[in-house]
Amino acid sequence: MPEPVETTSPDGVDYGWVMQVTFVVTIVVGAPVVAFLSIGVDLPTWSARAEFAVRVGAVIWMIVALSVFAYAKRNQE
Numbered sequence: 001m002p003e004p005v006e007t008t009s010p011d012g013v014d015y016g017w018v019m020q021v022t023f024v025v026t027i028v029v030g031a032p033v034v035a036f037l038s039i040g041v042d043l044p045t046w047s048a049r050a051e052f053a054v055r056v057g058a059v060i061w062m063i064v065a066l067s068v069f070a071y072a073k074r075n076q077e
Contacts, residue, residue, distance in 0.1 A: 013072045022065045030060040 034056045043049045 013069065013076060018065075018068050018072050022061070022068045025068065026057070026061045026064045029064065030057055033060055 034053050037056055038049070038052060041052060043052055
């Protein structure tokens with residue numbers, strides 16, 4: 001068996017893992033949060049509903065992404 005031409009030894013945070021976990025957690029946590037927060041808001045049109053979901057979802061995504069990155073940074077091997 002021939003030796004591999006290149007090998008890598010990545011140091012630091014695994015950004016692929018961070019992106020995957022951020023995606024899943026944002027959907028699992030974000031969808032119920034957006035639905036709950038929309039209860040008290042008047043959203044008469046579909047565009048108003050979409051704007052609300054994007055605005056609230058963006059904040060949730062940012063909080064989740066920073067939290068997952070901090071977790072990965074703190075627990076890197």
